[in-house]
Ligand SMILES: [Zn+2]
């Protein structure tokens with residue numbers, strides 16, 4: 001039987017009481033690093049940003065993936081994505097963004113690092129889809145219907161939106177943190193990419209705080225409203 005999404009999962013790092021615990025371990029702000037929120041979602045820098053501006057859009061409730069969102073929450077997630085694009089334009093001069101989701105884990109071991117809805121958002125980055133295709137993970141055009149279908153069928157997926165085009169790729173059996181690795185490859189990052197290897201480093205703390213300060217300044221006194 002499916003768990004009630006209204007009930008937080010006490011073992012989930014994106015639910016209370018563990019929410020923000022990893023930030024504390026890394027010496028980073030948690031609750032105080034939330035850039036914006038409503039009753040459905042909150043926006044926070046990634047614990048181990050792959051680039052300046054790397055954010056997570058996280059569901060307030062313990063919902064496993066975008067395929068599990070009801071149509072209203074899906075529309076609201078898309079509106080948040082657009083809000084982040086406007087924020088990137090103010091902060092970095094361009095609203096282009098990379099959106100990534102590793103869908104739900106499966107009994108076979110899927111690609112999700114955390115089975116709780118979160119979208120990774122990075123400013124101005126692309127090239128991840130090409131890495132997936134090179135790895136023979138060909139995609140199809142993404143929509144809420146496609147993602148819900150995969151979720152209901154018990155399949156995992158990888159969602160990639162870049163340059164305004166969203167595609168969904170097979171996610172069953174991909175290695176842990178596959179999309180982090182693919183993004184590091186696409187961005188040509190030389191260093192380690194597993195979050196556990198970088199999240200407590202000084203350089204990581206600097207990037208997290210720079211992201212927070214830059215985007216908070218860009219949001220301005222009016223917050224993140226359009
Ligand atoms: Zn959760």
Ligand SMILES: [Zn+2]
Pocket residue numbers: 113114118120
């Ligand atoms: Zn993630």
